[in-house]
Each structure stands twice: as structure tokens, then as C-alpha cells.
Amino acid sequence: MESISRLNKSIEYLQSQIEELLPLLKRNPDDFALKLQIENYKSEISNLQKSLHDANLKRNKEIIALRLRGNIARFGTFPLESVGGITNSFSNALYKTSQFLQYGKKGGKKIESILKNSLDIRLEGMASGSTIFYISAKTSPDIFGKSLIQNSLENTFELFSSNNEIELMENIEKVGVKNSKYFSKFLDELVKDELEIELTWESPDYEAREWIGDKDKILMFSNTFKSIEVSEPEVLNFQAELITLSLKNKIEIRDIETGQIFSVRYESSFTEILKEFHIGELRDVTMTKTTIISTVSQKEKTEYNLLEI
Missing domain, CATH: 2.40.50.140 (Nucleic acid-binding proteins)
Incomplete structure (x- = not known):
């Protein structure tokens, strides 16, 4: 089976080829060869999407590791009252990002129920003898092979790749401007407990996505989020x-x-x-x-x- 990365690139390439042929077909609507080529590309895309769906089904779930460092995260133990605040606020930020990407500003109980069942974000466990928490979510590909949680994680790591306030302001739309408050709550939990964090996720392309949040970075993100004002649309x-x-x-x-x-x-x-x-x-x-x-x-x-x- 082809890699997920190769499948995505092949689909994007074929879609770009169709886009190039469509203006030609518009000028020559009776050109049978052009019509046939476009239909062949569409058929290839459909087959690739089926392969992408199968590959993501086989992947099954996404695992995100939260490695915590600080005075309260010593000797492989962690205060119980802090576990829920950190893991819940992070999973909530992922959930809200997914809702934004899939439904925009739409909400309601029906959408919330669909997302909760589809994503099934949960605390997977804690590494033995270490302060690493594992959060999992179902890969849940749609009929075209795309995974909402994969997109949400990609956008989350792009947000965290911001090196300063200017970059953060540019990247904030990747998770939804109003969702910054959920990321702010997650960071506030870290600030409150004087913790640093290392977030990691192995992408579908077997690339280790990583964000190392030291105290300076966490404060920069937290202060920027708090300074943001959003106009009425x-x-x-x-x-x-x-x-x-x-x-x-x-x-x-x-x-x-x-x-x-x-x-x-x-x-x-x-x-x-x-x-x-x-x-x-x-x-x-x-x-x-x-x-x-x-x-x-x-x-x-x-x-x-x-x-x-």
C-alpha cells in the first residue's frame, strides 16, 4: 500500500491536471479526447481516495504525547489535581479546532455529538515511571480518505511553530481565532503549575511533529492570546x-x-x-x-x- 503522503500528493497532482484541462474543454466543448482524459483523471482520483481511506483506517488512531517538566513533575509522579486540568484543556482545544475546520462557526448538540463520536478524544495512559501523558483520537477517515483529527493536529503544530507574536497572529486562523481561548486555558494550566512541555505526534508520513514549550515560549503564547480582541463579524x-x-x-x-x-x-x-x-x-x-x-x-x-x- 502506498504511503499516505504519496497518496495525498498523487490526488493533489491529478486534481491540478484536471484544473488545467477544464479551460481547454470550455473552449472546445466537443473535444472527446479532453473529456476522456478528465474522466480518466477523476477515476484515478476515486481509486486513490479509496486507498487513502483504507490506509487511514489501518492507522486507526492518532497518539499525542505530552511530556511535562517542572518541580511538580519529578521522579515519575504527578499531582492528581493537575492531570485533569492539563489533559482536558488540551483535548478541548483539539476538539474545538476540529469543529472549526469541519463546520466553521456552526455548532449545536447534533454537531457536538457527531464530533465526539468521530474523534473519541481520550486520555490513553501515562508512561511508566515518567511524566508523559498520552492522548488518543480516532483517525476516522471520511469517504474521501481525509482525517479531520489529522488536519487538526497539523494546524495545531503549525500554530505552535510560531516563534513570535507576529507569526502567532498570522497562524491563529489555522485553529480559528475564537478558539485561541481554549489554547490559552491549556497554557494557563502549565503556567499555574510552573511547567514546561514537549508535545509530539507521529504524522501519517512518519514524521515526528514536535513542539518544545519552554517557559518563555509558553508565556509569549499565553500573553498574546490574552491580548487579542476580535471584532464582530x-x-x-x-x-x-x-x-x-x-x-x-x-x-x-x-x-x-x-x-x-x-x-x-x-x-x-x-x-x-x-x-x-x-x-x-x-x-x-x-x-x-x-x-x-x-x-x-x-x-x-x-x-x-x-x-x-
Whole structure:
């Protein structure tokens, strides 16, 4: 069986090939060879997605290790009252990130129930003689082979890869701006107990993803999260031209009237809809505009989220 990385790259390549052929087909709608080539690519993609689904089913679950260091984490023991606060706040941050990636700002009991059953995030155990906690979550691939928890972990580690406040402000949209409060609670638990942490996860490509949170980094993240103010979302409606399409939850569009270009994030439920669209198409777009401000540095960032297209 091909590696998950190779399968993903093959799918992305074939989708890019289809995107290149579609404008040609639009100019030559009766070209049978072009139609056949596109259908062949689509068939190959379908087969690869089945292989990706099977590979992720075999993987079964994702394991994240939290190695804690500090005065209270000595000699392989750990105060019981601190265990729940740290592991629960971290798993809650993962859960909320997954909800954001899959459903955007939507919520409710039905969505919460679906996510809880799909992710099944739980404390897997503690390493013998060490202060390492293991958290697990089901890989749970969808019918196209994609795993929501894998995407959430990738985005979480991208967030934690930020080296300073500026990078953190840029990366915060990967987990959802309003979800920063859940990461802030997790970091506050570490600050309260004067702990440092090493987070690790073996990605589907057998790459060890790692974040070493020393006290300075934890404080930088915590203080930045606390300084963030988020404006009320403003709803924008206009006709737009599709400039780029991406399977990584972003598209670029141009406002036909003003010529302004927007990079717009979309939730995973839009993925299959967007696959039917083509570069250069005109579409009526509804999106939200949210402004994020750091009250300390006064740095601003604007985030756009797709509502309808």
C-alpha cells in the first residue's frame, strides 16, 4: 500500500491536471479526447481516495504525547489535581479546532455529538515511571480518505511553530481565532503549575511533529492570546471571480466591482462543492470579515470566512 503522503500528493497532482484541462474543454466543448482524459483523471482520483481511506483506517488512531517538566513533575509522579486540568484543556482545544475546520462557526448538540463520536478524544495512559501523558483520537477517515483529527493536529503544530507574536497572529486562523481561548486555558494550566512541555505526534508520513514549550515560549503564547480582541463579524456580499482553488481550506477571489482580491478560508463541508468550480468562474459570494487586534502591539489581522458561494 502506498504511503499516505504519496497518496495525498498523487490526488493533489491529478486534481491540478484536471484544473488545467477544464479551460481547454470550455473552449472546445466537443473535444472527446479532453473529456476522456478528465474522466480518466477523476477515476484515478476515486481509486486513490479509496486507498487513502483504507490506509487511514489501518492507522486507526492518532497518539499525542505530552511530556511535562517542572518541580511538580519529578521522579515519575504527578499531582492528581493537575492531570485533569492539563489533559482536558488540551483535548478541548483539539476538539474545538476540529469543529472549526469541519463546520466553521456552526455548532449545536447534533454537531457536538457527531464530533465526539468521530474523534473519541481520550486520555490513553501515562508512561511508566515518567511524566508523559498520552492522548488518543480516532483517525476516522471520511469517504474521501481525509482525517479531520489529522488536519487538526497539523494546524495545531503549525500554530505552535510560531516563534513570535507576529507569526502567532498570522497562524491563529489555522485553529480559528475564537478558539485561541481554549489554547490559552491549556497554557494557563502549565503556567499555574510552573511547567514546561514537549508535545509530539507521529504524522501519517512518519514524521515526528514536535513542539518544545519552554517557559518563555509558553508565556509569549499565553500573553498574546490574552491580548487579542476580535471584532464582530461583518457580512459581505458581492460577485467574485475565482482566482485560485485549494483543497487546504482556502480560495482566492476577486471582487468584480472593486478589483480587490481576498484570501478566504472555508470549512471542510465546502470541499466537494468547490471541486465542481473552475478558475475564472463568476460566483455570488457571501463571506464574513473579522478583524483581530493585539491590544499590546496594536498589530491587526483580517480574516475572511466563506458562508455561501
